[in-house]
Structure formats: structure tokens, C-alpha cells
Amino acid sequence: MHLKELTLKGFKSFADKTSFMFDAPPSVSAVVGPNGCGKSNIIDALRFVIGEQSVKDLRGSSLDEVIFAGSSTRKPVSLAEVSIVFDNSDGHLKTDYSEVAVKRRVFRSGESEFYINKNLCRLKDIKDLFLDTGIGNGAYSIINQGQVDQILSSKPEERRAIFEEAA
Amino acid sequence: MHLKELTLKGFKSFADKTSFMFDAPPSVSAVVGPNGCGKSNIIDALRFVIGEQSVKDLRGSSLDEVIFAGSSTRKPVSLAEVSIVFDNSDGHLKTDYSEVAVKRRVFRSGESEFYINKNLCRLKDIKDLFLDTGIGNGAYSIINQGQVDQILSSKPEERRAIFEEAA
Amino acid sequence: AKYKFLRTIEEVNKNFSEVFSSLFEGGEARISLLEGDPLECGIEIVARPSGKKWLSLSLMSGGEKSLTAISIMFSLIRTRPSPFCFMDEVDAALDEINTIRFTKLIKEFSQNSQIVVVTHSKRTMSAASAMYGVTMEEPGVSKLVSMKLVKVAD
Amino acid sequence: AKYKFLRTIEEVNKNFSEVFSSLFEGGEARISLLEGDPLECGIEIVARPSGKKWLSLSLMSGGEKSLTAISIMFSLIRTRPSPFCFMDEVDAALDEINTIRFTKLIKEFSQNSQIVVVTHSKRTMSAASAMYGVTMEEPGVSKLVSMKLVKVAD
Numbered sequence: 001m002h003l004k005e006l007t008l009k010g011f012k013s014f015a016d017k018t019s020f021m022f023d024a025p026p027s028v029s030a031v032v033g034p035n036g037c038g039k040s041n042i043i044d045a046l047r048f049v050i051g052e053q054s055v056k057d058l059r060g061s062s063l064d065e066v067i068f069a070g071s072s073t074r075k076p077v078s079l080a081e082v083s084i085v086f087d088n089s090d091g092h093l094k095t096d097y098s099e100v101a102v103k104r105r106v107f108r109s110g111e112s113e114f115y116i117n118k119n120l121c122r123l124k125d126i127k128d129l130f131l132d133t134g135i136g137n138g139a140y141s142i143i144n145q146g147q148v149d150q151i152l153s154s155k156p157e158e159r160r161a162i163f164e165e166a167a
Numbered sequence: 168m169h170l171k172e173l174t175l176k177g178f179k180s181f182a183d184k185t186s187f188m189f190d191a192p193p194s195v196s197a198v199v200g201p202n203g204c205g206k207s208n209i210i211d212a213l214r215f216v217i218g219e220q221s222v223k224d225l226r227g228s229s230l231d232e233v234i235f236a237g238s239s240t241r242k243p244v245s246l247a248e249v250s251i252v253f254d255n256s257d258g259h260l261k262t263d264y265s266e267v268a269v270k271r272r273v274f275r276s277g278e279s280e281f282y283i284n285k286n287l288c289r290l291k292d293i294k295d296l297f298l299d300t301g302i303g304n305g306a307y308s309i310i311n312q313g314q315v316d317q318i319l320s321s322k323p324e325e326r327r328a329i330f331e332e333a334a
Numbered sequence: 335a336k337y338k339f340l341r342t343i344e345e346v347n348k349n350f351s352e353v354f355s356s357l358f359e360g361g362e363a364r365i366s367l368l369e370g371d372p373l374e375c376g377i378e379i380v381a382r383p384s385g386k387k388w389l390s391l392s393l394m395s396g397g398e399k400s401l402t403a404i405s406i407m408f409s410l411i412r413t414r415p416s417p418f419c420f421m422d423e424v425d426a427a428l429d430e431i432n433t434i435r436f437t438k439l440i441k442e443f444s445q446n447s448q449i450v451v452v453t454h455s456k457r458t459m460s461a462a463s464a465m466y467g468v469t470m471e472e473p474g475v476s477k478l479v480s481m482k483l484v485k486v487a488d
Numbered sequence: 489a490k491y492k493f494l495r496t497i498e499e500v501n502k503n504f505s506e507v508f509s510s511l512f513e514g515g516e517a518r519i520s521l522l523e524g525d526p527l528e529c530g531i532e533i534v535a536r537p538s539g540k541k542w543l544s545l546s547l548m549s550g551g552e553k554s555l556t557a558i559s560i561m562f563s564l565i566r567t568r569p570s571p572f573c574f575m576d577e578v579d580a581a582l583d584e585i586n587t588i589r590f591t592k593l594i595k596e597f598s599q600n601s602q603i604v605v606v607t608h609s610k611r612t613m614s615a616a617s618a619m620y621g622v623t624m625e626e627p628g629v630s631k632l633v634s635m636k637l638v639k640v641a642d
């Protein structure tokens with residue numbers, strides 16, 4: 001099972017629909033560009049679409065802060081949408097589909113909508129889909145900027161969560 | 168008033184007496200070397216000698232942790248000593264001396280000894296010497312590794328200390 | 335559940351020791367459970383770079399801490415593989431030699447997982463087989479300007 | 489004391505706005521006192537890089553945060569000069585262009601203060617007029633191997 005595509009629209013600085021296509025393993029990809037151009041926003045988008053609940057881990061103080069707020073040349077938009085497509089030919093994701101698309105939208109009200117293959121569903125369904133796949137919450141599969149040392153500086157009891165994810 | 172010399176002996180990884188000589192302004196100096204070679208330890212030594220009270224800001228959990236603990240080829244030592252020499256020809260430091268040497272020692276017991284120009288004194292005397300010179304506690308004159316963003320992430324009330332130092 | 339967790343910790347520990355010693359070219363490191371109920375107690379991490387003594391993690395250098403944390407992350411991935419691993423500037427504190435060791439590590443893990451790194455380092459970029467260039471030509475609006483597939487000779 | 493603090497904040501604010509706009513080549517930033525007793529209330533920092541909107545600091549990028557924090561540090565130094573300024577890898581998150589802007593800033597401030605930077609960046613090193621090379625030939629023991637004075641042509 002591997003990632004095929006990640007698409008951002010109205011998410012943070014990605015005002016326009018932008019798609020990233022990924023190669024199957026073996027694969028090392030680098031995201032590059034100047035300070036502030038939007039690289040970490042892509043990481044935030046990935047967390048967001050797999051069901052991140054903590055706005056702090058998305059660097060905001062409320063969920064609507066991930067919606068494109070406008071710039072000196074553009075007006076704000078009213079919703080942010082991120083979708084991710086997986087190749088599921090090996091059935092690693094608990095669903096019969098060989099290709100699985102997960103989408104999440106958030107509106108100015110702060111409400112989220114979730115979709116699996118275009119069907120509206122609940123956050124719980126997303127969590128269940130990713131259960132035991134190593135993707136849940138990105139515990140050790142997504143490392144945010146400035147967070148790499150965190151496992152070393154956190155208290156021994158706080159560290160458990162990341163090891164429990166692996167158990 | 169400017170820094171002339173900083174000398175470390177038995178301080179963290181500087182087992183042997185090591186002196187750094189500094190040019191008067193205008194002066195930009197770079198400290199370089201591989202990961203783990205001791206660069207940040209020099210910054211810790213500066214904090215230590217000007218009277219840092221927080222072991223956390225020296226990256227330890229107790230003060231004796233700054234004493235050279237030995238290596239695969241060396242035994243530990245029993246005391247750490249750092250001295251700093253200032254050119255005080257402009258009288259910026261509140262003392263009559265045109266050259267001021269401040270020294271601090273710490274022993275395995277965790278006790279510190281302070282000296283101003285070879286005379287044993289108290290921490291209070293060091294603090295008084297540096298009062299209103301911009302050096303006190305290194306509030307904004309010493310930025311530790313990984314700490315540069317801290318002023319942005321700290322709570323509005325926590326930020327005051329650094330501005331009060333400037334007032 | 336208790337047994338499962340204990341076994342996981344043992345396996346992560348084995349992987350951690352190996353990845354650490356390989357990244358640090360020597361030295362040793364362990365994770366272990368502290369006193370008490372395995373389902374609640376804390377997890378201890380200790381590390382000793384080659385030639386140095388066992389000191390608290392807080393005394394480690396910026397680069398050493400990054401490498402140690404990277405070792406833990408990869409030992410978790412080796413224990414329980416995930417399909418992808420996205421890392422945002424985890425090489426920021428690494429010098430050139432350690433950056434090269436880091437790139438060897440990610441190439442090894444990319445066999446089974448898709449590795450995506452955000453980086454400013456040319457060394458790390460040279461390890462990639464695909465690059466996504468992001469820019470902001472229009473103020474405040476991000477744009478993907480290139481998705482290059484690069485065959486990298488080792 | 490209250491008046492002194494208010495006047496200090498005003499001066500730091502003026503310096504901050506200038507240093508920020510110069511480092512970011514545009515944009516604007518301010519610090520201000522929040523509601524309440526000036527001797528106790530919090531201090532607010534807001535910043536808007538050029539072409540972007542006023543957003544919370546937490547949404548800024550790693551490099552933008554570093555530059556904003558560096559601007560605050562230097563505005564404090566300009567308000568109340570200190571004889572030296574030691575900075576440990578404050579350029580770690582900066583791309584090449586911002587590193588160059590950072591070096592211009594430290595050269596400016598080095599007129600009156602001794603600037604000492606710990607860095608892995610070749611760009612930053614090239615701004616220095618003296619270099620201290622630190623190594624660990626003997627395991628675990630630091631040594632100063634060179635103190636070069638380099639005349640740097642601008």
C-alpha cells in the first residue's frame with residue numbers, strides 16, 4: 001500500500017488546487033524552496049487529511065486558520081480541502097477498494113467533512129480505516145519542523161504514546 | 168568595554184585549559200566544527216561565568232554536570248573553571264580596574280566559587296558588576312541553540328523578562 | 335496487551351541499538367521501561383556516542399540529539415513499518431558528514447517506505463529520486479513549479 | 489519605573505519595525521503592551537511578511553519565525569546596547585538568501601558590539617573576520633585548533 005497523490009485546495013498558502021504525485025517505493029522525494037513558500041504547509045495538509053484533531057499540531061489556534069486567508073493580491077476563500085489517494089492493491093487498508101481516496105474539508109465555521117471514495121463519512125471511519133497501518137495520527141510517520149528532538153525532551157511517561165502506536 | 172578572553176578548564180568537554188581571544192569591535196567571529204565537538208559548550212561556559220543560576224539553561228539537571236566527566240581515554244576531573252577577561256578602559260563596568268577578570272569554579276559538591284580579579288566574592292557581587300551593562304543573565308546577548316524562536320512561542324506575560332532587562 | 339507491549343519495546347530497542355550504532359559509527363544506545371506497570375510506566379532513553387561517556391540526553395549536542403531522535407523514529411518504522419515517512423527539516427542541525435550518513439539511512443528505508451523530506455540541504459536533495467519545488471511568485475500564494483524525476487547514480 | 493518601561497517598549501517597537509522591514513525587505517511588524525498595568529501586562533508581537541496578511545505567529549514558517557525573533561533580539565540590542573552578542577546556530581532554519589540578509593545585519597551591529605556566531609553555514613562563516621575551529625581529535629575532549637583572522641573583502 002502506498003501513497004499516490006496528495007491534493008491541496010484553499011489550504012493555508014495553497015489557494016489554488018495543487019497536486020503532488022508520488023512514486024511507489026523505492027522512493028526518496030525532496031520538497032524544496034525558499035523560507036515561507038509553503039513546504040511545511042504540505043506536511044500540515046497530510047496531517048489534516050488523515051484526521052489530525054489537534055489544531056496545535058497544525059500550527060493554528062483554531063481549525064479555520066488552515067483556510068486560505070487571502071494575500072495582498074487575493075481574497076480569502078471559504079473552505080479548505082485536502083484529498084489523498086492510496087494504491088491499496090495489497091489490501092493493507094481495511095476496505096475492498098484497490099484505490100482509496102480520503103478527502104477532508106473544513107469551513108469557516110470550523111466544521112469538518114470527511115469522505116472516503118466520495119462517500120461522506122465520520123472522523124471515526126477515517127480512524128478505523130487507518131487503524132494498525134502505521135499511518136494513524138502520523139505518530140512516527142510524520143515529523144514536523146522543529147519536532148524531531150521532542151521525543152528526547154519529553155517526560156518518560158509522555159513518550160509512551162509513540163511506542164504504543166507501534167505496539 | 169569589550170570581551171578580551173574566555174578560558175575554559177575542566178568545563179564540559181573542555182578537559183584541558185583552552186583560551187579564546189576576542190578582537191575589539193568591529194568584530195564578527197564564527198565558531199565552527201563538527202556536531203558534538205564542543206561549540207555550544209563554549210556558550211554554556213559564558214553563561215556559567217556571568218552567573219547563570221538555572222542549570223536547565225546550561226543543559227544539565229544539576230550543576231556538577233558541567234564538570235568534565237571523563238571520556239574513553241580520560242578520567243573525570245573534580246572541578247570546572249571558567250574565566251572571562253574584559254577591557255574596561257571606558258569604565259562601563261562599575262569598578263576602577265581597566266581590566267576586569269571574572270572567574271567561577273564549581274566542585275563535585277555543586278558549590279560554586281566566584282572571583283573578581285582574583286578576589287573571592289559572592290554571586291551578588293558578580294550580578295552587581297554586570298548590572299545595567301546589557302550582560303546581566305545574557306537576556307538578549309546570549310542566544311542558545313534551538314532557543315531563537317522562544318520569544319515568539321512564549322506567553323505574552325512570560326516575554327516581559329527580556330524587555331525588562333532592556334528597560 | 336502487556337505482553338505485546340513488552341515484546342514491542344524489546345524489538346524497538348534492538349532496532350534502536352543497531353540504527354544508532356550505524357548512524358554514530360560506534361557508540362551505544364538503549365530504550366527500556368522504567369519501574370512499575372508496563373502498561374503505564376515511563377520509557378527511558380540512554381545514549382553514548384563513540385568515545386564518550388554515558389551522560390544525560392540534555393547534555394548532548396544539537397546534532398547528536400537529532401541523530402538520536404532520528405534513530406528512534408527509524409527503529410519504530412523498522413519494528414512496525416508504515417507506508418510512508420514525511421520528515422520536515424530533520425537535518426537542520428546536522429553537519430555535512432552526519433547529513434551524508436542520514437541520506438544513506440533514508441535510502442535504505444526507502445526500499446519499503448516512501449520517504450519524503452523537506453530540506454534546505456543540497457546533500458539531502460542529492461539523495462532524492464524526485465524533487466518538488468515550491469515557490470511563491472504571486473505574494474502569499476504557493477505554487478508547485480517542478481516535479482523532477484532524477485536518476486541518481488550512487 | 490512605569491514611564492521608563494513604556495518608553496523602552498516604544499523604542500524597541502520603533503527599532504523592531506525597522507529591523508524587521510529591512511530583514512524581510514518589506515512587510516511590517518510591531519510589539520505592543522496588552523491591556524492592564526504596564527508593569528505586569530503581557531507583550532504582544534505581530535508580524536506581516538511582505539505580500540502576506542496579518543496571521544498569528546504560529547502560522548509563520550520556520551525561517552520567518554527565526555528572522556522575526558532575530559529582529560526582536562537586535563532591536564533590544566539597538567535600544568540598550570550590550571558589549572557582545574553570542575548566537576548559537578540562529579541561522580539553522582534560514583535559506584541562502586535570508587542567511588545573506590542575516591550576515592548583513594550582524595556586520596552592521598558588529599560596529600558597536602562583538603558578534604560571535606556558532607554556525608554550520610558557509611555563508612555565515614564568510615561574514616566573519618575571525619574563526620575558531622573546534623574539534624575532538626581525542627575522543628570526548630574538545631580542542632581549539634585554529635584562530636584565524638581573515639580579512640574579508642566586502
Ligand SMILES: Nc1ncnc2c1ncn2[C@@H]1O[C@H](COP(=O)(O)OP(=O)(O)OP(=O)(O)O)[C@@H](O)[C@H]1O
Nearest residue numbers: 012035036037038039040041067068069549550551
Ligand atoms: N491560512 C493561511 N492563509 C494564507 N497563508 C497562510 C495561511 N497559513 C499559513 N500561511 C502562510 O504560509 C507561510 C508558511 O508556510 P510554510 O510554513 O509551509 O513555509 P516553509 O516553506 O516550510 O518555510 P521554511 O523553510 O521557512 O520552514 C507563512 O508565510 C504563512 O503566512
Ligand SMILES: Nc1ncnc2c1ncn2[C@@H]1O[C@H](COP(=O)(O)OP(=O)(O)OP(=O)(O)O)[C@@H](O)[C@H]1O
Nearest residue numbers: 179202203204205206207208234235236395396397
Ligand atoms: N560534563 C561533561 N563531560 C564530558 N563531556 C561532556 C560534558 N557535558 C557535555 N559533554 C559533551 O559535550 C558534547 C556536546 O557538545 P556541544 O553541545 O558543545 O556540541 P556542538 O559542537 O555544539 O555540536 P552541534 O553542532 O551538534 O550543536 C556532547 O557530546 C557531550 O557528551
Ligand SMILES: [Mg+2]
Nearest residue numbers: 040145549550
Ligand atoms: Mg517549514
Ligand SMILES: [Mg+2]
Nearest residue numbers: 207312395396
Ligand atoms: Mg551546538
